[in-house]
Amino acid sequence: MRSVRAIRFLRLAPLAAALGLLAACAGAGGTRPPATVAALYTQLDQATLGYQTALQQVRAGDNAAGQKTLGQALDTLKNASVQCGNTAGCDPQRFFSAYDHMLRLKDGSFIGDESPADEPQTGMALDQRGAAALPEAQRSVTLLHGQKLSQLIAMNGAVKTALQMWLTQWRPNLIDAWINYQYLRSEMWPAYRNADLPEALLFGIMAKESGGKVHAVSRSGAAGPLQFMYATGLRFGLTNFNGFDLRFDPAASARANAEYMNEQLKVFNDNLELTLAAYNAGEGRMRRLVGDDTSVSFYDPRIYGQLAQETRDYVPAVLAAAWLFLHPDSYNLRFPRIGGVPGSITLKRPASLDELTVCLGSAGGMEEGWFRTLRNLNPRLDPQQEQPAGATLQVPKLLEKPYASRCVDGPWPILAADLHNAVAPVVADPPPHPAESAGVRHYKVRRGDTLVGIVRKLRCSSVQQIAEMNHLRHHRIAAGQVLKVPECR
Structure with a gap:
């Protein structure tokens, strides 16, 4: 395994040289920069040298040291870039370029080398339903048909604008999407893994489409966590099954989405931006706009200018959410740790999802309550319909013990049932107006x-x-x- 990683790093040597050139450019030019600027450029040089040292450590088989050295180099760049922004005569773009390169290299080069205690905030534990979930560190493997996802995300103005939105106005939506996804992951991720698609992309689409609300329905009729239109859903097997619309099934919708993405990636020659645009605007429209030139950029005026504002915003928003999924710490973002291991309960007494939400309260630290998660994991159930004793419900494993202690006996199930059975007064409809006069x-x-x-x-x-x-x-x-x-x- 170490030899394979060393080979992978050797392939990245040209990029190391590119970083060296970036640092060399900092001191080049006809005039010598001021001392304060020169000191910052020196830190850029040190960060570049740190990256080269990390390469050497990994080649020598010391992966842990390489990871640590790369982290220190990234920290140096972050701190220096902040100071550069407040220093006259300093060019922040040089720091951002080097920082972006290092993030991309980290995305594909130090995979699986972290110890469990140092895992990034991008995952959860193993799936207990037979679909093996990867450890958190290994989840950063983000290949899209053999290409690193990070290499396919152009860090341009549109994506940066979307990053700012996710980190500011949309931040609560992003965190909610993250929490919802952690509990749905065992249902949705296997389809993407089997299709050789990156999990970050799945999260980005879901975050933008529904925020992880399984029963979401748009004004245009798109439905489910990944918002399939009815006709498109039928094409990928999302039919009505025993009266249930499979667009609302997390596993089925993830499978259909993966099939759609692979189909359109083939059409658009692995152009991810055009494929996402097709998902939002319709593949027929995108094929007519693109024609035979699948190498054309989504941002080419001939394409970009012909699309609705919704699609122009949608594509960078999905890519920005995927990027934050991979690199939260690099954007001062910390996703909460979620114990999303799947589990189940067998009802000891009749209860609805509403009643379970009341008796579970804030168990496991979920201050917002468990209604959304319970409904997401049991999409076929009416949340107000009481389920009989003996029925099996899907829940996060961490709720199995709280259910036994809170919802079987004691005051909470009694209170929940009392609230559930309460009936509001019925007010008779007012009499209709007399017939309109002539x-x-x-x-x-x-x-x-x-x-x-x-x-x-x-x-x-x-x-x-x-x-x-x-x-x-x-x-x-x-x-x-x-x-x-x-x-x-």
Whole structure:
């Protein structure tokens, strides 16, 4: 294994040389930079040397030391780039370019070398349903048909803008999507792994499409965690099964999405941006725009300018979410650790998903409660429909013990059942308005008249009807006022 990794690093030697050139350029030019700028460029040189040292350590078989050295080099770059942004005459782009290169190299070169204690915040434990989930460190393997996903993401203005949105206004949505995905991962990730597609891409699509809400439905009729339109879903086997729309099934929708992505990647010659655009705007439209030139950039004005704003925003947003999935720490982002190992419970007493949510409370530290997770994992169930004793429900494994201690006996299931069975008062529908009159006439209000009295005289109208016809506030009228009233037939 070490020899394979060493070979992989040798292949990256030209990129190391490129980083060296970036550092050399920092000191080149006709004029000598100010001392403060020169000191920052020296840190850039040191970071580059640190990367080269990391290469040598890995080639020598010391992977742990190589990982540590690379991390120190990245930290040096981060700190220096911040100072550069506040220093006159310093070019931050040199630091960003080197930093971007190192992230891309880290994405494909130090895979699986971290110890469990140092795993990045991008995963969960093993899948207990036979679909082996990879350890967190190894989940960073992000090949797309043999190419590193990070090499396919152009870090341009559109993607950077989307990164800022995910880190600011959309940040709560990103965290919610992350939490939802961790509990759905054992259902969805195997389909992507089997299709040789990167998990980061699956997360990016899901984060943008539904945020991990399995029962999401858009205004256009797209449904499920990956938002399939009805016709497209049928094409990939998402039919109605025993009255259940399979677009809402996490495993089935992930399989269909993986098949769709591979189909369109083949059409567009592994051009990921065009494939994502096809997923959003429709493959027929994208094929007409692209024609035979599948090497054309999504951002080419001939393509970009012909797409709806939704699609222009969608593609970089998916790529930015995928990038953050791979590199959260590099963007001052920390995803919560989630114990998403799948489990199940067998009901000891009848209960609905609503009742289970009440009796489980904030078990396991889930302050937002468990309703969304329970519904996501049991998509075929009506959350208000009581399930019989003996029924098996899918839950995160960490809820198996809290269910036994909180939801079988004691006050909480009694309280949950009481709330579930409560019935709000039924209010009868108001009587319908009398039949509309053929026309409008006028009535002059007399002293002592009330709106109710006028309605009684007319017999074919209502208080509300006259109030609306005359824009009356609080049904107030005054003597001498002329009201428009229905002309009775």
